[in-house]
Amino acid sequence: MKNRRWGRSSSTRDALLRAAREVFLAKGYGEATVADIVEASGISVGSLYHHFGGKPGLFLALWEQFMRGQEERTSRATRASEGTQERFLAGARAYLEGSWEQRSVARLFLENDGPAEFAGLRRQRGWDWIGGNRRLLGLDDSRRSQVLVVLLTTMMGEAGREVAACGSDEDAQVTIDEVIRLVRRVLSTTGGVGESPARVSGLGETA
Known part of the structure; x- marks a missing residue:
């Protein structure tokens, strides 16, 4: 009985998320309403509030x-x-390819049209990724290393935005290849990159 209840709960959440995605993509966050999603x-509507607390939670x-x-995509690639x-380069490519494959929803998060708490959560995730990239690259805590990892993380975030905004598969692939070429060049001219475990929480900040 418990498993059946869990299954129904999971199905309800999935249905609400799918509907919210469709409505947000069609109308934008600001114009979408709970009634639209329901x-x-x-x-x-009761189930929506029970599972997500409202439109911001969705x-x-x-x-x-x-x-x-x-994150899962980049982790698989780095391993x-x-x-x-x-x-790092394998993870970067996987991240950018994900930005293209999921471009519709990625574009949604590029808009400054979300709940009030979204900006703060996005900033925190960015700092988490900076730490993950520092570990991936085996960098120390020096100021020089911090500048490098912030530069690379910011570069990947902006590159993800650029890829998501491409108008065709060809443009996206050219963009990805050029970003990887430039990142490789930055890494090849920078000393102090050491060995570290092949696990990373993120390469950039797409949203």
């Missing part, structure tokens, strides 16, 4: 879902590569 999902849950997907720089 109508699109076929789920009661938006943030979608963002977390997207970001978890990006499959050898050498510190190659791991």
Whole structure:
């Protein structure tokens, strides 16, 4: 009985998230309403508030879902590569490819049109990624290392935005290849990159 209840709960959450994604993409966060999401999902308004607390909770849950997907993608790529720089580059490419494959929802998060707490959560995630990238690259806590990892993380975040905004597969691939070429160049001209475990929480800040 407990498993059946859990299954129904999970299905309800998934249906609400799918509906919210469709409504937010069609109308934008500001114009979307709870009534729109309830109508699109076929789920009661009470269930929506029970699972997500309202429209802001749905938006943030979608963002977390997207970001978890990006983190898992980059982690798989880094684990499959050898050498510190190659791991970072593999993760960077995976991150950018994810930005293109999920471009519709990525573009949603590029807009300054979310709940009030979104900006703060996005900033915190950015700092988390800076720490993850520092560990991935085996960098120490020096100011020089901090400048490098902030530069690379910011570069990847802006590159993810650029890829998500591309108008075709060809443009996206050219953009990804050029970003990887430039990141490789930065890494090749910078000393102090050491070995570290092949695990990373993120390469940049797409949203």
